[in-house]
Amino acid sequence: MTNLKVFILASTLFLFVKAYGQELVKVEPAQPQAGEVLTVTFNQKGSKIPDTVKKLFINFTYSNFYEMPNRLPMQKVNGLWNVSFKLPFYSKYGSFTISDVNKDFVQQPTDTSHYEFFVYKDGKLIEGNYLAKGYSLSAQNRKSPTYEQQQLAWFKKELTLYPENYESQLRILAYDMKKSKGKAKWDAREKALAVIEKKFRSNPTFGGNINSTTMGFLIIGENQKVDSIRQVVAKDFPNSSYAKEHNLSKFLQTKNEVLVVDSLQKLLKTVKNEDEKSYTSAHNYLFRYYIRKKDKINALAHYRYTIKADTSPYRWRDYNNHVKFLESNDMLLDSAKKLNAYILKNVDKYPTSVIRFFPETGYLIGFDEKKAENLKQAESELKAMQGILSYKLGDKAEALKWLGEVRTTLQSKELLLKVADVYKSMGDKAATTEMLGNAYKLTPFDSATTTLLKESILANGGTEADVKTKLLVLDKEWKASHFNSLKKIVLDxxxxxxxxxxxxxxxxxxxxxxxxxxxxxxxxxxxxxxxxxxxxxxxxxxxxxxxxxxxxxxxxxxxxxxxxxxxxxxxxxxxxxxxxxxxxxxxxxxxxxxxxxxxxxxxxxxxxxxxxxxxxxxxxxxxxxxxxxxxxxxxx
Missing domain, CATH: 3.40.30.10 (Glutaredoxin)
Structure with a gap:
């Protein structure tokens, strides 16, 4: 068959698939922009999905929608299925399939392609769409013997619109390095290194740019250079914030604790106010060191720097860790209680999933299907800690108030054991056994918790037979609880x-x-x-x-x-x-x-x-x- 005939056949097949696919699936608007609402409409008649299927979903097979679920339920209106969603402000290309809940029936244009949409701005494709399309082939058609060549074609197409696109340039050169030999391979490598060098020198002390540079080395398979680029920044730009933080991070790994403490104390005396943020990790190191040494005055001096000026979503987890650290060491309990109360007041901001950071988007918190449930549990844990700290500070009434609020909702073994200790210290044997029983139901295979529960029952006047009966009851309870949850997620x-x-x-x-x-x-x-x-x-x-x-x-x-x-x-x-x-x-x-x-x-x-x-x-x-x-x- 001649190349012309092959081309005509392929073109005809493409047009047929496109026409057939558009008849079944429609994406509107045709040129969506970030921030706009996108609507996908599906005609089930004539599709692979039988009429007996009554619940359908759109499954994102490739996208950068970090804050969205990877599948969305569709609604049936006037005989057609549809779903609408707002494109995030950072949106680029996305691909998807349509299926039933278990993906027993999956609708896609062909066996080697998925439905898709590109993102525009003022009628022009934004940068990165064709690059993302190339990446998406790993989900759409990875098993194809021409998979790499297909990817290459899309990377090259990206450069027709955006000739300076960094990743596309490197992906193409990495392909040339892989397929070439001798001088050609060497030339491709030299070109790739030149692209990376240009990117690095465009803003050598900016963290996002350094990350792009290290990504470039990973793309061309020169992983050993990843650490060296950070060393270059530290050496060539010693006064940059990045260099200061990098050098400090390496120094804090020194095992000689006395040497580190002495050096940090001298170093911090020379730090200017405008550079304080670069040395937060030094203050955090000294804060924890002095807490362990029970040196309240010095610990407090560094404590304020550990919670100052942080506006990232990570701060809530860091604050929580500070509270736990102070409580476990019985130090600065007043400060711990105030900080815990502050977290509790802002519990709706507590991150319950993965946090990502990109220079072009800032911080993005990943979608959490159980966010409401996880926030309620975070709130229970914070209230429990507030009760524990109140008791340690001598306020028994306030402690009982806080602990009473979470007595039936707390799901943290570690905190349940601490709460049990509080009740034990108060002389409430029944509450102690109850909390230990709740901890056992969470971790029935933990022998230490089982031992504590047994001791509590016996201390309360129980017998070995009572212990056995109690464990049987608790086993039945935790299994029943799990069974109720399992009924909702059982597959077929x-x-x-x-x-x-x-x-x-x-x-x-x-x-x-x-x-x-x-x-x-x-x-x-x-x-x-x-x-x-x-x-x-x-x-x-x-x-x-x-x-x-x-x-x-x-x-x-x-x-x-x-x-x-x-x-x-x-x-x-x-x-x-x-x-x-x-x-x-x-x-x-x-x-x-x-x-x-x-x-x-x-x-x-x-x-x-x-x-x-x-x-x-x-x-x-x-x-x-x-x-x-x-x-x-x-x-x-």
Whole structure:
């Protein structure tokens, strides 16, 4: 077939897909601007999604909408599904699909593309749209053998509109470096370094620009230069705020505490008022040092600098850490109480999710689906701390007032144990046992909490039989609480076909899973949160390892790992006794819609995915996983 025929066929197919897609999905306005409302309309008739599906969602597969959820529910009006949302002020290109809640039915223009929109200003595409389109291909068509070439085409298209676009230039040159050899490869590298150098020199002491420079080195694969650029700034621009903060940060890592304290005291005497912000970390170091040394006067002298002039969203977490630190050391309790009261008064501003910072946008707080619930818990914890501090300052009545407000709502084991201590000191044995019981329900696998609860029951005149009865009641309560929550999130999705082997390379089959509750945990040797989750997973495994109805599959995803990588790690970590497996299906993560590990699945006895947990929640995950297993064991 000639190139002309191929071009005509491809063009015809593109126009057909575009026409067909527009018939099903419409995005308005055609040239949306940041800050405007965008509306997506979907005609279900003739689509892949059957009429029996009554709930539909738009799923963002690529966007920079950090403050928005990654999926939005659609509403059906006059036979058409639609959803409207305001584009954030920093919006660029976005891509999406439409699906049911479990993504059993997914509507997209083709198997290798998603619906999309570009963002304009005064009728012109803003910078970064085509760059983002190139990046989006990792979600849309990563398995294509021409994936890199397609990306390259979009990066080049970005330069037709914005010839100075930094990332696009580097992405193109990184591709040339990868594909070229000899002098051509060297020339591409030299050009890339020149682009990075130009970017750096445009504003060498600005933090955002330094971050762009380090990103540039990462793009071209020269990771070793990331730290060196910071050293260049520190050396060439020693009087800049960035250099001062960088040098101070390195110095504070010195292990000789006496040397650090002595040096910081001398240094701070020379600091000018306009430079105070650059030395906040020095004051924080000395503040904590003097608190540990029980030196109230010197600690107070540095304390005011640690909470001064910070306007970032991080300050609320930092303030909270200061309060906890002061309370745990029984120092400056008046100051701790005032600061805690200030946080409580502004609890609606407390960040409950990831905080990001970009020079062009400022601070952005990520979307939190459970923000209202998390803020209520933050408020309960602050009230509990206010009660604890009031008691330590001798105001028993105020302490009882604050603690009474959170007696049934507090969900922090650490604070519940502190509250229990307060009630114990007051001589209220019943309240002490109640608080310890609540702590136990949060962490039933924690032997230390169990011991404290047992001691409290016995001190209150109870017997060993009473202890046993109490634990049975509490176990029933925490499981019932979890069961009620699990009913709302239970899934109904088939586990896909798979190619999995154990560490002896024996294949795992569907027959092996049939009739069992199966916990599948996805991990990789390079994934630190995955490894940190293993001790908690081991506790759950120990409980069910002899249960013939429960099976554990600790599955290396093969993402960035070979079988030998996984096998070596397993052989070097014999303390984990659960069964390890290795994935041999490169498409399994896509089939399972997994973008982050660790991710844990719970399958019922019919091989259906019933629960999915993403991330490492540490100790908190143990009762959740245990409840999931028990929940599924009860299902017929």
């Amino acid at each position: 999705k088939n586990f896909p076909d798979f190619q999995i082997v154990d560490m002896n390379k024996k294949p795992l089959t569907a027959a092996d899973l049939k009739g069992k509750i199966v916990l599948i945990d996805l991990w990789a040797t390079w994934c630190k949160p995955c490894i940190e989750f293993f001790p908690y997973l081991q506790v759950i495994y120990n409980k069910y390892k002899d249960d013939k109805d429960v099976m554990f599959v600790i599955l290396n995803t093969a993402s960035g790992n070979t079988f030998e990588d996984a096998s070596t790690w397993v052989n070097q970590n014999k303390n984990f006794t659960f069964p390890f497996y290795f994935n041999e299906d490169k498409k399994l993560n896509a089939k399972l819609d997994v973008n982050t590990i660790p991710t844990t699945f719970l399958l019922d006895k019919n091989g259906k995915i019933r629960f999915k947990k993403v991330g490492n929640e540490g100790e908190k995950a143990m009762p959740q996983l245990d409840a999931m297993i028990e929940f599924l064991k009860q299902q017929k």
